[in-house]
Amino acid sequence: xxxxxxxxxxxxxxxxxxxxxxxxxxxxxxxxxxxxxxxxxxxxxxxxxxxxxxxxxxxxxxxxxxxxxxxxxxxxxxxxxxxxxxxxxxxxxxxxxxxxxxxxxxxxxxxxxxxxxxxxxxxxxxxxxxxxxxxxxxxxxxxxxxxxxxxxxxxxxxxxxxxxxxxxxxxxxxxxxxxxxxxxxxxxxxxxxxxxxxxxxxxxxxxxxxxxxxxxxxxxxxxxxxxxxxxxxxxxxxxxxxxxxxxxxxxxxxxxxxxxxxxxxxxxxxxxxxxxxxxxxxxxxxxxxxxxxx
Amino acid sequence: xxxxxxxxxxxxxxxxxxxxxxxxxxxxxxxxxxxxxxxxxxxxxxxxxxxxxxxxxxxxxxxxxxxxxxxxxxxxxxxxxxxxxxxxxxxxxxxxxxxxxxxxxxxxxxxxxxxxxxxxxxxxxxxxxxxxxxxxxxxxxxxxxxxxxxxxxxxxxxxxxxxxxxxxxxxxxxxxxxxxxxxxxxxxxxxxxxxxxxxxxxxxxxxxxxxxxxxxxxxxxxxxxxxxxxxxxxxxxxxxxxxxxxxxxxxxxxxxxxxxxxxxxxxxxxxxxxxxxxxxxxxxxxxxxxxxxxxxxxxxxxxxxxxxxxxxxxxxxxxxxxxxxxxxxxxxxxxxxxxxxxxxxxxxxxxxxxxxxxxxxxxxxxxxxxxxxxxx
Numbered sequence: 001x002x003x004x005x006x007x008x009x010x011x012x013x014x015x016x017x018x019x020x021x022x023x024x025x026x027x028x029x030x031x032x033x034x035x036x037x038x039x040x041x042x043x044x045x046x047x048x049x050x051x052x053x054x055x056x057x058x059x060x061x062x063x064x065x066x067x068x069x070x071x072x073x074x075x076x077x078x079x080x081x082x083x084x085x086x087x088x089x090x091x092x093x094x095x096x097x098x099x100x101x102x103x104x105x106x107x108x109x110x111x112x113x114x115x116x117x118x119x120x121x122x123x124x125x126x127x128x129x130x131x132x133x134x135x136x137x138x139x140x141x142x143x144x145x146x147x148x149x150x151x152x153x154x155x156x157x158x159x160x161x162x163x164x165x166x167x168x169x170x171x172x173x174x175x176x177x178x179x180x181x182x183x184x185x186x187x188x189x190x191x192x193x194x195x196x197x198x199x200x201x202x203x204x205x206x207x208x209x210x211x212x213x214x215x216x217x218x219x220x221x222x223x224x225x226x227x228x229x230x231x232x233x234x235x236x237x238x239x240x241x242x243x244x245x246x247x248x249x250x251x252x253x254x255x256x257x258x259x260x261x262x263x264x265x266x267x268x269x270x271x272x273x274x275x276x277x278x279x280x281x282x283x284x285x286x287x288x289x290x291x292x293x294x
Numbered sequence: 295x296x297x298x299x300x301x302x303x304x305x306x307x308x309x310x311x312x313x314x315x316x317x318x319x320x321x322x323x324x325x326x327x328x329x330x331x332x333x334x335x336x337x338x339x340x341x342x343x344x345x346x347x348x349x350x351x352x353x354x355x356x357x358x359x360x361x362x363x364x365x366x367x368x369x370x371x372x373x374x375x376x377x378x379x380x381x382x383x384x385x386x387x388x389x390x391x392x393x394x395x396x397x398x399x400x401x402x403x404x405x406x407x408x409x410x411x412x413x414x415x416x417x418x419x420x421x422x423x424x425x426x427x428x429x430x431x432x433x434x435x436x437x438x439x440x441x442x443x444x445x446x447x448x449x450x451x452x453x454x455x456x457x458x459x460x461x462x463x464x465x466x467x468x469x470x471x472x473x474x475x476x477x478x479x480x481x482x483x484x485x486x487x488x489x490x491x492x493x494x495x496x497x498x499x500x501x502x503x504x505x506x507x508x509x510x511x512x513x514x515x516x517x518x519x520x521x522x523x524x525x526x527x528x529x530x531x532x533x534x535x536x537x538x539x540x541x542x543x544x545x546x547x548x549x550x551x552x553x554x555x556x557x558x559x560x561x562x563x564x565x566x567x568x569x570x571x572x573x574x575x576x577x578x579x580x581x582x583x584x585x586x587x588x589x590x591x592x593x594x595x596x597x598x599x600x601x602x603x604x605x606x607x608x609x610x611x612x613x614x615x616x617x618x619x620x621x622x623x624x625x626x627x628x629x630x631x632x633x634x635x636x637x638x639x640x641x642x643x644x645x646x647x648x649x650x651x652x653x654x655x656x657x658x659x660x661x662x663x664x665x666x667x668x669x670x
Contacts, residue, residue: 159553240556
């Protein structure tokens, strides 16, 4: 099984006519994702040609796309100035699962977008995330399909390219995946480590979980505590940024709210104290997973 | 982007906030004149993007114009946390009765702005937070309604008993929220917020950081950037849309994605090397970005080798390969290049590199080991 999405989702792509949107829509369609509509304001009525010649209708608004095609999931490839509003538009149109790939969205825009999505009952993945892939079934976002393969490992990561790095080694090591989720590198994200862990806990096919964190915030600590209290399958972790220099910090507000919790050392300790084995290099992740499955 | 104290205070004043007077001086003579105008005595404060200015000796009290000039000449040019002080802010000395703390920032957990206030403000506020957290009161703000009047009053009532002081502090708290939201800040802080012996509440210090993602739509705020306070490589990186941090090692790193970039630096250390920089070329890269990245990395004379670690997703490996080839042609790179390219359009990229006589390895460990060896 997979988490959050399966092969049945009807996907609308917001920003389908842009450089990245069109490229990755074709990639998604080639992988088997059911892209049923595209949205680009001002380009409604056109068609978008998929890799096998299938034509996807383009609409001016998400509401139109949902009304015409019953889309229930969306991928946002809209530039940062308009991305938060694209997320809110999708949530308002009743789209239940919204993946936002866009990087560089103003944080205060996302404060509003997340609040609205919560009110409408929509799940947002990201922003600034590579998306989600269920090997062999469907992909939403930009994770290259050819590096994944079906299998028993669930993967959650804050980083895009580091996700690929880990998956690449898992796949090469013969360890396939149930679902790989990139939750995004922004300070405010819609789907947390804990949300993903809870979903993996309900998935009988997921026999081990890989969690890839990085410096900043306290999401890894919360996830570690959740793992030790609730999760029966083994978890392997990795934390990026051990050698990152402390930033030149202004003001006390950041330190007051999180103290030294954001460092790689603190996160690694939280993982280890809660029974999560931590890889020192990305290449070691697959080995630790293999051991934990034995 | 961090603002200087005097810049943040200017934004505070525009919002109508009670802020102590003060003007910037770039030399001791100006500081002397300002102190004279303020009645002879003044406080001289280093304008630098760093905390702990007071503890570093960057804030001094002067009791005569001559002393003001002397302190200004000591502070100007001083280095605080690696940053050179180019200007001082000269302010009149206030009769301080109490010092409080008021700050607002975006809370990751609550996904909303959060206020933090404490009656125990001043230079030791972080110690208060660590040792006596109950002395700091927090309040999350619902972004749909903003800071409501009763909430501002409630925060202010944590700072003072006297109703007159509470009313003044509530206004300031409200104004701080307006400045925070209205300028796309990620943090705005008053420390200390003072009450004077005469019964006034005043912001006598100000710190603000602006969310870099806001700058494209706020030209007036973007214009406050103090380009003189950053290295030219930083300016160059920013205008090219690259995320760059200079470090002390000799292995130049060019990576796509912040997580992979950090993991690459960690791996350079693991193999016994020292990274010369953090550089994330970001997603959706075009060849020009890669050229800019190489120009920045090669401008550091310490760099002995440049390593590319590219895992293509939204970044297409062929774009990066074209950028590398173009940069080699255009700027002529004298140090060895070691390249790892995997992912989207990888084959295309390998062909482009091969035509230019360059090769790429397949794994991150290989490329980092190679780079560390070449840097020795």
